[in-house]
Structures are given as structure tokens and as C-alpha cells.
Amino acid sequence: MDKSTQYKIFNDPIHGFITVPKGIILDLIDHPYIQRLRRIKQMGLGYLVFPAAEHSRFSHALGAMELAQQTLNNLREKDTTISPAEYEGTLIAVLLHDVGHGPLSHTLEFNLIEDFHHEKMTLAVMRHLNEEMDGALDTAIKIFTDQYPKKPFLNQLISSQLDIDRLDYLKRDSAFTSVYEGSVGIERILKTMRVHKGNIVIEKKGIYAIENYILARRLMYMQVYLHKTVLSADILIRNIFQRVRELIQSGTDLYHASPALQFFLEEQPSAKKEIPKKVLKKYLRLDDNDVFQSIKYWQYEDDPVLANLCKRFQSRSLFRTTFLDNKPSDELTEKVKVKTQRSLKDRGLPHDETSSKYYYNFAVSYSEAYRYENEGIWILEEKDKAVEFSKAADTQNIIALTEPVVKPYVVHLKDIEI
Amino acid sequence: MDKSTQYKIFNDPIHGFITVPKGIILDLIDHPYIQRLRRIKQMGLGYLVFPAAEHSRFSHALGAMELAQQTLNNLREKDTTISPAEYEGTLIAVLLHDVGHGPLSHTLEFNLIEDFHHEKMTLAVMRHLNEEMDGALDTAIKIFTDQYPKKPFLNQLISSQLDIDRLDYLKRDSAFTSVYEGSVGIERILKTMRVHKGNIVIEKKGIYAIENYILARRLMYMQVYLHKTVLSADILIRNIFQRVRELIQSGTDLYHASPALQFFLEEQPSAKKEIPKKVLKKYLRLDDNDVFQSIKYWQYEDDPVLANLCKRFQSRSLFRTTFLDNKPSDELTEKVKVKTQRSLKDRGLPHDETSSKYYYNFAVSYSEAYRYENEGIWILEEKDKAVEFSKAADTQNIIALTEPVVKPYVVHLKDIEI
């Protein structure tokens, strides 16, 4: 049978062509829950610093699915048996791996739902879809939850130190931000990947591609994901939402809010136990637009704090981020508070304790390029001997570079000296 | 003085670095009216076919401004005098050349404001900003409106058959859609551009770069801008808005609409005369999010036609486009109507005359890669002789390719045979 009629092809600047198998994969892609990812930016507020980084979780999900196909095809060439059901299940799991993300995911997660974890939400959505599709996602869910003991490597493709998610987003984010240093040679990584005793390993000749991958990830954290301006914009958004919630709790009627967002702001559901289907469905109506629309119209709210914070966001008058050498002292905390209040006062803005606390924050940034304890990337050094990357030849020194980087910082008004 | 402190640098996947002069240019970029362009996609609904074509008018505006700088610097190298005020004015005009665009511009323009032209709106916004900035945009406005007789070439950089707008969007759109055939060698075009008797001309050695540019433009129209699915999605959106307006006029209360959008749907202002400042300000609150949010929540409206159309958009169940060899006959028009009504009836949807007309449309697509009458691109064939491109050596035959392409088509339900 003519296989080419079984595919639909999309163009992609990262992978050239993306081949989408017709049937359940294409049905899922057209499903409103996945189409919703078109309205959630992959890099959250990163576009404020890198203007072209406007790409969505949807194009990332498609790209990851394409890489999954390439990977599985390569593994089959190397004699690993993968059944059609396992193949499809893996593609589905990769395609949906981020479907639980909400608007401005990392920024807002905990503000909308208590005890939120996007993996948990992803699983809830997958189960919801599985019901709707009469069990068609059974295998995908098993692989996603690592309940597929026959072939642990399938789950490793979904979630590990070298999963397909990371390969696509590093390549994609570095391309759209035009941060050259974050670029990764994924072609070589895929070519040197194989299955050894049920697990993903990298052939020896791919070791430098792995070194490059880990260091690229480190550099993307340093230059992009934890960029000062991104950190400060994140805080601004969070403060806006805290203020709104405070207003709502005190009974204020908002000039404008989207129905779904209003639900979460008022109800404050929790994800501690299983997420009720009603909450899940509301959640799946949310996307970045709910946030951006709200902020746009909240500029015209009566509350001067909320209006001011929203105007700041609309005109890119963000706060400044200053990194600290140590955890902030009580003295510093007090100093920042006092200076903030004085600055607000000078500009005729509310400067009491409750209002001023929205204009500064202390926080900590954290990044970890590679974690080797209990996980790690394994190199096939000899025919039958796999070694964790940090213990492989020529890499003894690289581990120093992969220690988590932890940096306290303070976000504050620009006219304040720290 | 250290010039490097006078710039802010942004990363861009198309041009590498974008150098933004501090002062008025940076102030304008941070202005909410320009920041608003971040929320309007450059390619409208093109992302439905080309998933990564999610880039905004904002990143295009920045990119065009960067190209303007490179162009002006090159012209200065070639002995053309450009004063600092002219330089700045040109950058401003290029940066703002699309500031009047509304949400899903080409799709919705006429549905929100009668007699709308985005150039007219752009000018209105520029004048509004000029007032706010005490005349700082005077030169920019003169150049933009071709009221700068000393140096006609400056206006040609803003608006002509070879303007900077086109150079950036062709390059950018072909990169993000990954449509290789639309890619243009803008570097060579800029290098061979010069001023001759006050007008922009291309040196002879750049003639093939121009040929390539015109043909790339033609191919982008054929493959991207007038892609069947894009045409059908445009129609769907337009029909949604016509239905909404109909509902509003009949007094229906919407479940949800954004404040700014509601204003336009209810008031239906006209741009025949000068646009009142109140209308302008409302207009500048609109962006794609108003549209996408509305459609998302209109799925839950009581009106079955509106709800159905909006659900179609959310789940990518678009109409089909069929190109016609000739203008549609009355017979065909009737046939499509009857078949549509039958199909709607079969699915238990309203199928009366008024409802069914939202499920099909007859229209005409039009493209023109190059217009040489009264305009054209001029080639400097000899030291003192410029010739319009189609009359230059080696290009006699190319004009055949640049004739406008006009294609009638019908958009209809997928289960209908035409």
C-alpha cells in the first residue's frame, strides 16, 4: 500500500518536514485540547527579551513527535523490536507530554490551582481523552507513567535526562531566540542512540555530542530561561494575579475577566486529590490569551495598584533584577521595602505596606544542566558495558560544570539602588 | 563618544542582531501602541497551515527597522547624504509602517470599521503619537506620506515595489513557514542598492537578485499567502463575525465579548472621514487576542450557528476551498446552496436561508508579484542610465510571470462535491 497517503506533512523551520500519521495521531492534533496549545507560548514571557521567541507549545509538540518518529525508526534499524502499538503509544505520549500546561505555565501554575504539577495535569488530560476515545490511549498512558516494564526505554524517551522533549525544545528555543550557544546537534544524538538491556544508551562515538548537549542546556539556562528580565517579568505577572485575587476576595467587581480565569480566581481549586472533571474542563479553556486580555483591560480598573502594575506590563516598564551574593539579610529586606515605599510616594502612588509589597520580591533562581544521580545518560563504552556519562572516558571533568546553579536575587523598582 | 552605549541589541533569527538606537526609537518600541503589535500575528491565520508561522507584526517591525539601518548606512557609503533627522525619520516610518493594522488584519478589516484602509489608520496613529511626543515624528510623517520632495528615495524605502517591508516579510515569512522557494537574498539587494537622481536604483550586478526576489514573491503568494486552507479559514472567521453582528443587531446578549471588540460590533464606526480620537483609542486596544478569546467563548453561545462555526475553528474543522475555472454560474451558486442546506439538515443543524449562508462563500483570490506600470524597480544599466527592470537586458521574458494571477474559488462544507 502507498504509505505516502497515510501521512500529512507540515513544514517546520526546525525539522524541515513533519510527518503526521493519519488516524489517531492526526485526530489528536486537531482536538481542541491540543489545538489549545497553539495559544500557549513555549517560552512564556521569554518573548519580552527575545522578540521572535513567540512560538507555541503546539509547534514544539509537533516537532517532538517528529523527533520521536525519527528516533523509533533509528532504533528499529538497530534491531530493537517496537510493535506498531508501542510505536503509536510513544508518539501519542510525546505529542501530549505538555498538554497539561496552563497559561504562562511556570509563572502562574500555583496561582490558579493549589498543589499543581503540570505532569499530574497532563496525566489527567490524557485519561480524559482516553475515555473519550474508548481506550485508544491505553498504551500511551502506560508508557507515560512508566508502567510499561517490558520496555523501559520507551518511557526514557518521554522523560529522562536525554528525552525527546529536551532535544526539541533546546533546538527550537535556541533557534527562535537566536542564541547560538544553545544549539544542539540532535541529528548525531539520534544516530548514536540505541537500546542496551532495555535502556537508552549512546554509542561511544556520540560522547561529544552529549557533552555539547549538556553544556548547551547549561548555557540556555544562563542566557535565556533565567534571564534577568524574564525573571522580573515573571514576578510582575505573579504580583498582578495576587493583587487581583486579593481584590476578588474583598468583593471587588472586575471591569473585565475571561469566564474561565474568573472561575479559578474565585474558586481556587486544589489538585491535592484527583482533579474534578468540572475543574479540568474549565482549565482546558484557559490559555495565554485569558491572561493577556485580562492584563490589557485591567489597566482600566479602579484599583490604582492593579492598574499601575498592568500598565507597566503593557509598556514594558518592568522591574529590575539584581543578583545577590547570599541569601538576603533582614537589613536588605527592610532597606528595599523602605526605598520602594519612598519611591512610590514620590510618584503619588499608594505606598502603604499592602500596596508596596507588589513592587518588589526576593526569590531564588535554580538551574541544573544534568543530573546523574539515579538518572543520567549512559554511554556504551564497549560492546557490553554502559557507563554513566560523568564516569566515561574524556569526561571526568565535565561534572563540575553540571552542578546546580543557585542564585538569590531581588526584583525591584528601577530607580532603587541595591 | 562610545557609540555602543547608544544602542540596545536584540537577537533575531532572521537578521542575527537587531540594533535599536536609544532615544525616541526605543521609546516608541516600548510604547503600548507598538507593543500591541506583539499580539497581532504577521501572517494572520497562516499558522493553521504552517504551524511555526506564529510570529508577530512586532518582530517584523523590528526586523524591518534593522534593515532600514543597514540600507541607509549602505547608501551613505555610496555618497548619498542623509541627515541625522532624515535617518531617524526613516527608521520611525519603517518601524511604524504597520502600526495601523488591526487583529487578523486582512481578514477582519472591513468588518470592524467601514471604509477601512490600514495605511490610513497607520497615519492616524502616527499623528496621534506625534502629538503625544511634541512633533518628534514630523519628519517621519512627511517621509511616510511622500511629502518630502527633496529625497523621494526615502519614501520609496517605505513603500514601493522594493520596499523594506517586503524584504523583511518575505525573508521572515519564508523562514517561519519553512517555504524554501520564498527565500530571498536580501543581503545582495541591499549591497547593490543606490540612489540615482533622487530615486532608489539597483546596480546592474544585482539584476538576478531582483529576478529572484520577484519570483520568490510570486511563489509565496501561490504557496503560502493564498493557500487554500488559509483562504477557507479567513472566510470562516469573517462569517463568524457577520453572524455575531447580526445577533447583536437583533438584540442578543453575548455570553462573553471583550470590551473593545464589543464597541466596534455595536457602533460600526466608519473611516470615511477622519477617525475620531475616541474610536482610534478603542481601536488601539484591539489585538488578535480579542478575536481568539471571543471565538473560544462563543462556542458556548445559545445561537447554534455561531456556536457551530466557532467550534469548527477551535477543532480545525475548516471548510474546503475549490478553485473554479471561471466566474461561478448562477447554476453553481444554486447547487452549492442546495447541497449545503441538505448537508446541514442531515446533521440536525439550522438549514434555512439565513443560517446556511454562513457555510459557503464565493470569492476571488488575487496576487501580483510585481507591478511595473508607474512604479517598478529600476536598474542602473550604465553610469547614467536607469531602466525599469522589465526592460533591462536578460529580463525581457520575465514580465510574463508577473501578470496578476486572479482565481475565483468557492469555500464549502467538506462533504459537498463541487
Add this chain to the structure above:
Amino acid sequence: MDKSTQYKIFNDPIHGFITVPKGIILDLIDHPYIQRLRRIKQMGLGYLVFPAAEHSRFSHALGAMELAQQTLNNLREKDTTISPAEYEGTLIAVLLHDVGHGPLSHTLEFNLIEDFHHEKMTLAVMRHLNEEMDGALDTAIKIFTDQYPKKPFLNQLISSQLDIDRLDYLKRDSAFTSVYEGSVGIERILKTMRVHKGNIVIEKKGIYAIENYILARRLMYMQVYLHKTVLSADILIRNIFQRVRELIQSGTDLYHASPALQFFLEEQPSAKKEIPKKVLKKYLRLDDNDVFQSIKYWQYEDDPVLANLCKRFQSRSLFRTTFLDNKPSDELTEKVKVKTQRSLKDRGLPHDETSSKYYYNFAVSYSEAYRYENEGIWILEEKDKAVEFSKAADTQNIIALTEPVVKPYVVHLKDIEI
């Protein structure tokens, strides 16, 4: 069986990875006759204008073989049966399609062997290799010579208006010359290629990729292959070799010549009939280095004409090319001769009739981007109807562009006005 052990992988800037099947393909690649192509530049003297165009026929042959694999795999996906022997035969034919080329092929061909055609020579080399390898090239030779009536499309991949040779060299040459306009989206061409009634056709959705391919080819001729300086360098080399032959015929002993080159200069074999094995073997010792070494040392010959011509080549003091509107008149021919002699005299160089004729030439350049009579590229317009490209929809006008371009020119000393 683990297929990945059956391949050797090479890196390539054009295709990323090149996968070479072990066995006869790899044996052929390592054979001295194919390794010899490493020492013959793909673009002859093109590097004199495009400094990085130093790539060899060897890397082009490898690249073409990689494309052949991708093409055959795609065709198999589309239900075309290709046996392992046919697959291998096609790869061999593609790999060897240029093996008969000599040093500076197009420049020198006729100066070394009378009645030379590189296709004829390629066939002779293939037969020679086939003998050495006990008939392993039987199928390849049948395909190459179009003696494989079962599957004409295989020969079309080797030699037609859309053969793999062209796809690789256009992409490769445009990349190494950095002539953007010659770049071709081969990925899309390969994806839309299929077999229809035994012949290669392009699916309708690939039609614009074909338009782009033809125009890119046209632009490469105009900007690169027939570049004025390349034409003039070609003439210089030819004149050097004519002078040398003249000297040898008059009994002059050369200061230095490579053994193989000397053989051809002295013997002047002909390829009218079958090429004798002795001549073939000598020919296969020749590469660009024989030419460049000779010219380098011929600078120190006693003959002032030869020494001067060779010094010109070494120091890039090339002649000038002037295009003519018509065939040169007798008057012009005479004028150029007289002026050349005067110029040589002024510089104290031999300026008699015999000597001066090496300092100018009249010639004609010829290019044809696409030939549709009897050949052509076929578009699959409907399920069962293939149409030659120039007759397909949307392309009616393109044929004008593909008419052969014929330009007479004269090559002459730079101090002469034409």
C-alpha cells in the same frame, strides 16, 4: 540484523549525514579511480571568482549517492517496487556518473583527447571497473546506458531534466559559492517525486518547487557558471595548453611536466573509436594537480609566451571578457588583433601573429535552464494524467524564461578598449 552496522557515515555540510552502504559501494568509493575525483574540482576554475568553491567532484559524487538513496526510499514508500539489485545498481550509476571527467573538465576536454565526451569516458571507466569486479556493475551499466526497459525511471534519475546530479550540484554549488539565488528546495522535490507508468513524475503540490528549481538553474548559469571571469580564465588555460602543444610539436623540451600529461600532449589520442585500455589507464592518472603543477613550473620555461601566460594565471592577471551584441564583425576581429599586438609590443613581449593570438579569443556562451522538447519534467495533474511542466496550470508563462541564452563575447587584454 542490525542495519546500522551495514553503513559507514560521513559528515556533509549539504546533506548532514551521508550514509554509505558497506560492500561494493564502499569498495568503489575507496577505489583509486573514484578517490581521484578528490583531486578534480567540481566547479573547475570557479574558485577564482568564488573563493570557497573549492569542492571536488568526489564530495559531489558522495552527495548525489546520498540523494539517490533518499529518492529510492521515498519511491518505495510510494509503492514502487525496486529490487535490491536495482537499488544498488542505481546508487553505483549515480556515484560513478562523473567518473570519466578529466582535469578542469569542460575547459580542457578537447585539448587532451580528440572527440572526447565525458559520458563516453565514464562508460569506459565503468566497464573497466566492471571487468575488475567480475560483473558487479552489470545492472549499473544497464541503467546508466538506458538499457533497462523494465524501469525507465531509474535511468531518468541518472540523466534527465531533473536528475539527481543536478539536484546535488545546484544545492552544493550555490552553497559553496554563497549565491543565494541558486539554492533549491530539494527536500520538497524528493518528497513529491513518484513513478507514474514507469516514469518519474512530480505530484501537483510540488509544481512550485519545480518552477523554483528551473529558475535557480537559470540564475546559476547567469551568475556563476558563465561568469565573465570564469570564461576568461577558461580561455587562458586553453591557450596555455595550445601553446604547450605547439612547443612540443616543434620539439621543445619542457622544464617540467607530469608523466601522464606529457603522454597526452605528445600522443594526442582520439576517442572516435573505442578508447584503448592503455590510454584509459593513463587518463585515470590525470587530475587537476597535473594541470596546476605544470602551469606553476611552466612559469620558468624559456618560451616567453608560455611563461607570460602562466605567470598571468599564477597572479590572477586574467584577461577581460566583453559581451557582444552580435556575432563579431571582421572589423572588430581585426581591431582586437591590432590592438593586442600594439599592447604586447609596448610591454616588450612577442607580438607577432603566432604569439599574439594567445592573448585574445572570440567565443560564444550558451545556457539552457530547461529543455522540454522530447524530455521535460512531468507533473501529475490528476490521478492519471501527467502533463509536461510547461503545459501545466500556473506555468504557462514560464517557458519564455527557459529559452537558451546565447551570448557572443571576446576575451582580451585589460588595457584594450572594445
Add this chain to the structure above:
Amino acid sequence: MDKSTQYKIFNDPIHGFITVPKGIILDLIDHPYIQRLRRIKQMGLGYLVFPAAEHSRFSHALGAMELAQQTLNNLREKDTTISPAEYEGTLIAVLLHDVGHGPLSHTLEFNLIEDFHHEKMTLAVMRHLNEEMDGALDTAIKIFTDQYPKKPFLNQLISSQLDIDRLDYLKRDSAFTSVYEGSVGIERILKTMRVHKGNIVIEKKGIYAIENYILARRLMYMQVYLHKTVLSADILIRNIFQRVRELIQSGTDLYHASPALQFFLEEQPSAKKEIPKKVLKKYLRLDDNDVFQSIKYWQYEDDPVLANLCKRFQSRSLFRTTFLDNKPSDELTEKVKVKTQRSLKDRGLPHDETSSKYYYNFAVSYSEAYRYENEGIWILEEKDKAVEFSKAADTQNIIALTEPVVKPYVVHLKDIEI
């Protein structure tokens, strides 16, 4: 004056356009000594592993000169005064920095001239050219030899841990080898470079670009420059030349050798003292072609050892490289010798002590990505405080990665087990 007429533009796949100032720079480029670099491959025998790495030292020299212009222009923008003479001198020094290289430089250097250093030879060539050009290279030579105390940064651009040579060759070599991991974001490095107290420093925001640069260099050594097959091909060539010299010394007449090469093989000049002009001129006739031509024809020599070694090179039957954990023991040395002799005997080849020693070698590979003692790259951490890179914030751990990598290895016949 129209500056654009003062330049000639070349196309380059790495930098896009290369702008060559007319006058002395263009004169130098056309000079036979620099044109000679077209015939010396930048990566020596690297093309045997990376088939497209066929680029010459000439295109690298041009590329480096282009980068030098960009660098100097950037520094001027940042308020560093650079006079026209200094500007031109720096360009010349960069353009000529490798002009002293001989054929297969690193492979053959010591086999042709005793006590050879290519920097010494480069200086000799520059002085020779300076004489010929009446002192036009005075400033260039001062900068090249670090005798320009006013502006030490100019010499640092020629030769330091972050010189322009490295920036161009890393970018170029990684592109032509298609080794993604070696790619470097030179644009960002150039943008963040400035002069501080007379020395080149990098602004703080460029620190990750430097980290990436050092690690890319490390990976290029590991994957490319010290690739096993390249090491083994180097040894083969060296052994060929040692055998030839041995033959010549014993009075054997060669079937073929180029005049210049023969001179060096017979005379064995030394570079201990100043290089005599006669030797220099002979040296400047040598290029890769002398080597490749010789090896090609030495296949037909009577000496079976020489013929066999040369046939191996022509048919890519190279030796194998095995890395050793430690310095080779006497036992291993003996074992390899005995096995080699047995293998040669089995194939009917001369296997005595003198002949067999050309079939194996023990050697040591060495690489150092970054040297910080006495040199290093300096980061401008605060307005007035530059810190050596390894001592800057966020980089404490990187130094581990830059320790020299020293690996002993043995090169031997493929049928021998080590």
C-alpha cells in the same frame, strides 16, 4: 567620495560577503605568494575523514581578514582610536598570518626544513614582500611581531587565546566538516569585544559566548583535528617522505618529482639561522600539489616499500590508530614490530627491520583548548576591572575542562591486534 568603489566583494559561505579594500590589500591577495595558499588545504588531510573539508588556507585568510575589518570597525564604534595605517597594518597581518605554511603544514614541516616554525617562515615571507613593496608592510610587521607597544591589542587580534585566526577557522572548519559541536557564535564575541587599558577584553554579557568558544575548540580537537584516521594518514605521509629521503640519500633516481620538492629532499636546508632568500623562493613554489602529485606517481617507483605506501594512500588503505592508556612499554613496541613483520611477510612484502619500520609508529596526541597562564581571555566584570576568564563569576568549574589532553597512540596495520 563613494566608498563602495573602493572595495571588491567576494562571496563566502561563512561570512556572506567579504569586502576587500582595493590598493595594497587587493594587490597582496593577487600576489602569487598568497594565491599559492589556494593550493594548500586548511585542514591538511582532514578531507580523508570529512569529505567536504577541502577548503584552502586562502579562503581562510580572506575570511579572517573580513573578521578583522568587522572587529576593528566595532572597536572604533566603542571609542578606540585606530589610525588608517594601523587599520591597514592589522588587516595585512591577519591576511598574511599563515603565509609561511607549507604543504600539509603540520604533517610535513620538519621533513622539509630543519628547525622549521611556520611563524618564523611567515615573518620571512612578510619581510620579503615588504622589500618588494618598498616598506608598505612596515606597520603590519611591527604589529605581527608585537613591536607595536602603543597598542598591544592589535597584536592580540593576530595571536592570542582569542585571535581572529581561531575565530575564523573554528567557524569555517566546523561548517565544512559539518561538525555541529564545533560551531561558534563569533558575531556575539565580536559585538562584546572592546579595548580596556590597551588590551582586548570581553564585556561581561559575552561570557557565555566565550565559554562556548573554548568548549567548541575542545570538541573540534577531540572530534576533528585529532581524529584517529587523520592521525594515521599523517603518519603515512611522513613515512612516505622518510622513505623517499632515504632512497635519495642512497642515490636512487626518482621516476618523478616536482622541481621544488626535489630541492628540499636533496638539500635539507635548515631554518636555524635566517632563511636564505634562495631557499625561501624555492619554498614559495611548494604547495599541496607537489606532495599529491609525487605520491601519485611514486606508486610506480621500483622500490616496493615506497610504491606500497603510496598505493595505500591513493586507495585509502590507511593504517589503524589505537589509543594507549599509558606510554608504550618495550614489550608492546617489540610486539608491534614482530607482528608487523609477520604480516608483511605473509603478503610477500619486504619485512626486514628497515622496511617494516614504515608500517607502524608510536606517537602522542596533544590538545589544549585554552591556556590561561600568562595569556588568557579577559572579562570586563565591572567598569574598571578585568578578570581572566577562569576567575570570572560562573566559570569557576570550567577550567577543569581546559586541561591539556595528552594521549599516546600507536598506528599500525589493520590486521594486527594490539
